[in-house]
Amino acid sequence: MNRQIKLIWDFRGQAAAKTAEHHEIHLKEFLDKENYILKITGFEILNEMYAIAYLVVEEADMIIFRDALRPHRGEVYLVES
Structure with a gap:
């Protein structure tokens, strides 16, 4: 199994929750556009x-997504079982 990377965008302030929720909509749209x-x-x-807000990508694709979407940080995505 290939490693997956969780790309993360941080939002702070009183509107953080709504901003993160809205940002996820744009991440989904980007995934659909890119198939x-x-x-x-x-x-x-x-x-x-x-x-x-976060998006998970294959490690091999991480640089492409990083350069296109400019996340604040990333980490290895671990699936909880």
Whole structure:
């Protein structure tokens, strides 16, 4: 199994949750436009002033997505079983 990378966008402030939720919509649109096989996206509200949006890609595709979408950071995606 190939490693997968979770690309992450951080949002802070009172509108963080809504901004992260809206950003996920654009990430889904990008995946559809690019016909990308993985469709793993999401957003998480970490507290009232901090939320993230994320997209998971194959490690081999990470640089292409990084350059096109400019995430704030990334990490290895681990599937919880």
